[in-house]
Amino acid sequence: MTDSLILQPGVGPIRSSTYLPADPAAVFWGRLPCADDAPILEVDPGAEVTIDTISHEGILEDQGSDPVAFFARHGVARDAVLADAIELTTTRRRDPATDGPHVVTGPIAVRGAHVGDLLAITVLETLPRVPYGVISNRHGRGALPDELPRGGSTVSIFSPVDGAGLSASLPRVAGAERDVHYPLAPFLGTMGVAVAGSVRPHSVPPGAFGGNIDIKLLTVGATLYLPIQVEGALAYVGDPHFAQGDGEVALTALEASLRATLRFDVVPAADPLAAHGREHGPLVETPEFWVPTGLDADLREAMKKAVRSSIAFLHARYGMDEEHAYAYLSAATDFDLSQVVDLVCGVHARIRKADFS
Numbered sequence: 469m470t471d472s473l474i475l476q477p478g479v480g481p482i483r484s485s486t487y488l489p490a491d492p493a494a495v496f497w498g499r500l501p502c503a504d505d506a507p508i509l510e511v512d513p514g515a516e517v518t519i520d521t522i523s524h525e526g527i528l529e530d531q532g533s534d535p536v537a538f539f540a541r542h543g544v545a546r547d548a549v550l551a552d553a554i555e556l557t558t559t560r561r562r563d564p565a566t567d568g569p570h571v572v573t574g575p576i577a578v579r580g581a582h583v584g585d586l587l588a589i590t591v592l593e594t595l596p597r598v599p600y601g602v603i604s605n606r607h608g609r610g611a612l613p614d615e616l617p618r619g620g621s622t623v624s625i626f627s628p629v630d631g632a633g634l635s636a637s638l639p640r641v642a643g644a645e646r647d648v649h650y651p652l653a654p655f656l657g658t659m660g661v662a663v664a665g666s667v668r669p670h671s672v673p674p675g676a677f678g679g680n681i682d683i684k685l686l687t688v689g690a691t692l693y694l695p696i697q698v699e700g701a702l703a704y705v706g707d708p709h710f711a712q713g714d715g716e717v718a719l720t721a722l723e724a725s726l727r728a729t730l731r732f733d734v735v736p737a738a739d740p741l742a743a744h745g746r747e748h749g750p751l752v753e754t755p756e757f758w759v760p761t762g763l764d765a766d767l768r769e770a771m772k773k774a775v776r777s778s779i780a781f782l783h784a785r786y787g788m789d790e791e792h793a794y795a796y797l798s799a800a801t802d803f804d805l806s807q808v809v810d811l812v813c814g815v816h817a818r819i820r821k822a823d824f825s
Contacts, residue, residue: 475597475727477520477552483593483729484518486511490573492556495522496704498567499668500660500679503698507577510700511732516592517576518729521656521708522550524569525602525723527557530622542600542626550597550725568671570680574704575662576732581701584737586745587661589703590691593729594654599629601636601710601724611717611808627722629710636710636722650711654726655686657707664697671706673812674763676749682721682807683752683759683816684712690754693735695745703732716807740784748777758785758819761806767813774803774815786824796823 473480477489486509494508511517526535526549535553536546556571581587606622608614617623627636629652638648660678663669674681678694686692694701705728712721735742745751752759760781762774775797782793797803800823806814 474548474550475520475595476550480727481595482518482727484516486515486517488517488519488573488576490520490522490552490571492552492559495556496572496574496668496671497556497560498562498569498671500572500671500677501575501662501702501704502666502668503662503664503702504666505575505662505668505702507575507700507702510577510579512579513581513732513734516729516731518727519573519705520552520597521573521706521726521728522553522556522571523601523708523723523725524571525604525624525720527553528569529564530606531624533557539600544600548598553725570658570671570707572658572671572704572706575702576704577700577702578732578734579700581696581734582699582737583696584742584746585696586693586735586739586742587696587701587703588691588693588733588735589659590731590733591655591686591688591728592731594656594688595727596629596633596654596710597725597727599631599633601627601629601722602720603627603718603722604720605718607719609809610719611715616718652710653684653687654708654710655684655712656705656726656728657682657709657712659686659692659694659705660703661694661696662698662702662704672810674810674814675812678750680707680810681750681761681814682707682712682716682810683761683814684709684714685752685754685757685759685816690752693741693745693751693753695742695749705730715805716809719809744781744784748780751781752816756821758821759816760819762815763812765812767808767815770813770815771803774817778817778819782819
């Protein structure tokens with residue numbers, strides 16, 4: 469694995485002239501920024517920033533809190549383990565009883581971003597920092613919490629990436645004729661803005677502020693719109709994925725560190741899109757779809773919220789009355805499970821733009 473390019477801090481391609489490393493002394497670990505937190509970077513609207521992120525897989529307590537030793541068991545040389553991940557585990561600690569697992573880079577202040585506006589975060593590039601990732605089932609927190617993992621012990625499955633960075637594989641298991649190969653589609657599971665007040669939210673449950681929304685459609689070319697809750701927005705990212713299936717049933721998907729280049733724009737409060745975001749929370753746009761979302765601890769309620777958000781979006785964007793919007797959604801729109809494992813469940817709709825061209 470040392471033959472592949474390892475994107476150590478400051479090493480390798482950096483697309484933007486503004487680069488934000490995942491400084492172990494400055495990242496958030498297990499908590500998300502709030503209004504009281506000072507930005508570590510300030511940019512103008514429209515700015516592009518290249519940001520390093522660190523995956524939590526391989527550094528957690530149930531994996532030994534030692535990424536060098538953890539990955540060595542899977543044949544990874546020390547120089548192929550990220551230096552910022554190593555430094556994080558040797559200089560920082562979190563409380564697993566009260567904090568989440570995610571490592572978050574930020575916050576980034578955007579000049580002129582005000583409460584009531586939307587922050588638009590567009591994904592321009594995602595580069596794997598390492599040629600491997602990990603899929604874990606732990607703490608009885610997957611879609612089958614009373615069944616897996618057996619015996620309550622964490623199960624972490626190492627998944628290497630091919631040399632071209634196009635697919636990953638699961639190792640051969642007893643009785644299988646060959647390894648299982650599946651495609652990569654890198655994205656950031658956590659993209660958010662700071663909450664009002666002085667309490668830093670737990671990193672696991674998503675909310676109107678975004679956070680750990682785990683929507684796999686947020687690949688290159690997609691934009692996430694978030695209602696701004698504090699002046700400057702104070703944006704942050706983390707929880708990098710190489711791949712994920714809708715639902716993310718085992719608790720994590722293929723988790724691995726990314727170097728992402730993002731553009732930060734502001735949608736003013738007077739824009740109808742901003743009004744939708746203030747009432748309904750995160751909205752995703754891809755080249756093909758508009759993607760309203762629904763979030764709730766109860767999956768059925770999350771589905772209802774996604775439908776209500778979709779109806780409201782169709783009215784605001786295309787002038788559809790609710791009866792026609794409801795009918796259209798039933799006939800033509802897929803509602804997918806974003807994830808069912810983050811305390812707050814997520815459902816998102818995929819409304820085809822082409823249907824309204």
